[in-house]
Amino acid sequence: MTELSRRGFIGGVGVSALAGLLAACGGPTAGPGGGGAGLRWWDHFGGLQQAHQKWAAAQAKTLGVGIEYTYNEPSKAVEALQLANQSQQLPDIYSNVLGLPLSALVESGWLHAITLSDAAMGRFPEGTFVEGVTMLDGVVYGLPLMSDRQYWACTWYNSEIAESVGFEPPHSYDELRAALRAIADDGQFVPMTLALGDSGRVRDQVDDLAQAAGFPGWQGLRYDTGEYAYDDDAYLGAVELIKEISDSGWLLPGTNSFQVPDARGRWAAGNVGFFIDGPWSPGGVRALNEAHLPKMAVAGELTPEGEDLVITRGAPAPTFFAAGNTSHADAAIELLESFTQDEYQAVLAGAMDQPPINLDAVARADVIEPYAWLVEDFRTRVFRAPQAQVRNVEVNQALAVQAPVAPHLGDIVQGYLGGDVTDLRGELAKLSDTCSQSLDSAVERASAAGASVSRSDWEFPDWQRGTDYAY
Missing domain, CATH: 3.40.190.10 (Periplasmic binding protein-like II)
Structure with a gap:
């Protein structure tokens, strides 16, 4: 959100465009979210495909579980999730293209709570997690990894x-x-x-x-x-x-x-x-x-x-969710927590896609000068x-x-x-x-x-x- 259907709300499309999604899908069906022994990870970030393939391979070794990474074109990502849900094959973790309020997704069973360690929570800038956007009743359901400071x-x-x-x-x-x-x-x-x-x-x-x-x-x-x-x-x-x-x-x-x-x-x-x-x-x-x-x-x-230039943006929206019906919840959350590491933030910065939630990572990454300049401009604008x-x-x-x-x-x-x-x-x-x-x-x-x-x-x-x- 925001391909800008994937950017529309820094990782999701506008609410009005997809208000009928839950009704059309009837909420997630029962059954294994992963559909197999390993984790399934879907996202729609074109500029991150190679980086995410490498990260998936590395984390598979670290976590001791197979990770199948799939990239979906932004224009097809919502339909892919709908079809996966209907066939009881919702991926264990997926990127935020649904564009619906967090409470609606939680109530309909699309999301699993994400319990992060104190160390992981401490890596986020102050004010990152906001009630009604990434949390409900103090429980995290959406992981924000991309900065709200961007135009x-x-x-x-x-x-x-x-x-x-x-x-x-x-x-x-x-x-x-x-x-x-x-x-x-x-x-x-x-x-x-x-x-x-x-x-x-x-x-x-x-x-x-x-x-x-x-x-x-x-x-x-x-x-x-x-x-x-x-x-x-x-x-x-x-x-x-x-x-x-x-x-x-x-x-x-x-x-x-x-x-x-x-x-x-x-x-x-x-x-x-x-x-x-x-x-x-x-x-x-x-x-x-x-x-x-x-x-x-x-x-x-x-x-x-x-x-x-003066630009105004809302609180960081979720970048990733864990599927409400995942049968690999612990491993899925471990994979999500790996995204909070400085190493991943550096990968995200180096990919020169949306800037990472930790903007300081860009200064340490191998990026072209115009990208570094732009991220610094975001800080003040x-x-x-x-x-x-x-x-x-x-x-x-x-x-x-x-x-x-x-x-x-x-x-x-x-x-x-x-x-x-x-x-x-x-x-x-x-x-x-x-x-x-x-x-x-x-x-x-x-x-x-x-x-x-x-x-x-x-x-x-x-x-x-x-x-x-x-x-």
């Missing part, structure tokens, strides 16, 4: 093209336009590509750009008032920037249909100037064309006028957001039944780029209304079921941009 619409560019054409790292919309125009006028290279065929990636990058532009919330929901406002000028400006880039002919042909691997692969080939991608881009590029790594440079994240489910854990009961909204932001942006949507602000206003109605309905259902929850739980009038929120 996702990073402006990656080819340093050799920058030197050849002659442009500076852009920080404002106008500076990006000027750099793209310079590349186009030079004629040797293609200015830019994006993963515009992935509506989830489009959604999350526009959410990020809007927050960077000053939107006082996340995913269309204002922190201060608890109201949806997708039609805010910050959203309009971010979408119009992408529209102008597209209309100006600055995008690689085919970009409108590119999924993330397509766009990243074209950029890594070396003939495209810019690619907006998350901090995990170097890890993904290395898997596609390692020779491109020395050419990678990053300019942080754009703001409309080059203002200081990213702040802790208020979350309704943290202040009132019963909010999770509403989130668990919130109906999916379609079309979502990414779909609308795709329609606008393609010409099917002509009144962008009007469509975004409709999206705000639809999201608000969906949340209202979820609150009513949860209240009727006995939860103490109201829309006021989403209101944080004391929130201040650029500070860590304290409850």
Whole structure:
């Protein structure tokens, strides 16, 4: 969360997109989670495949148990878990792509409690484990391994093209336009590509750009008032920037249909100037064309006028779960605990995917300089957001039944780029209304079921941009 369906909440997709998952699956079936004598580990982290294969082999020797590691493409990971659950083959540990509130997953039997040693707990930064996000009643159910201090619409560019054409790292919309125009006028290279065929990636990058532009919330929901406002000028400006880039002919042909691997692969080939991608881009590029790594440079994240960047993120979400019906619980938890070790944090840092929960590990890892710079930028630019489910854990009961909204932001942006949507602000206003109605309905259902929850739980009038929120 967040491929950005896997990043959408730093390891999971938005709640509304998968609210029907538990109903569709009927909760986990009885039977062995591992389906055999050894452990089964599934995740959807493309940039970590090789590192996780090696870690699985090493831990198999340490724990004295076979470990079968499987990587699933982000777009297929949820379906794979559904099918595994239905066939009584849920893996013993799996990454967080379900996107549902912790309480809903626990109540439905999808999760096993994770009892970590005092030594393991002591390796996490203060404030990592949060009630309602990774814990319930003080019991850990989700293991957070990736830092909440990150932003996702990073402006990656080819340093050799920058030197050849002659442009500076852009920080404002106008500076990006000027750099793209310079590349186009030079004629040797293609200015830019994006993963515009992935509506989830489009959604999350526009959410990020809007927050960077000053939107006082996340995913269309204002922190201060608890109201949806997708039609805010910050959203309009971010979408119009992408529209102008597209209309100006600055995008690689085919970009409108590119999924993330397509766009990243074209950029890594070396003939495209810019690619907006998350901090995990170097890890993904290395898997596609390692020779491109020395050419990678990053300019942080754009703001409309080059203002200081301020990003707000919630508490670290779970990265991994143990299956509720695993028949190898002790070994599964031992494997999860191994992820807290400094050695694994170094592996995670060196993979240049999402930054590890311990950001200090990056300084000790073998990473390219732009990645190290970006992680340091996260320290000063990213702040802790208020979350309704943290202040009132019963909010999770509403989130668990919130109906999916379609079309979502990414779909609308795709329609606008393609010409099917002509009144962008009007469509975004409709999206705000639809999201608000969906949340209202979820609150009513949860209240009727006995939860103490109201829309006021989403209101944080004391929130201040650029500070860590304290409850």
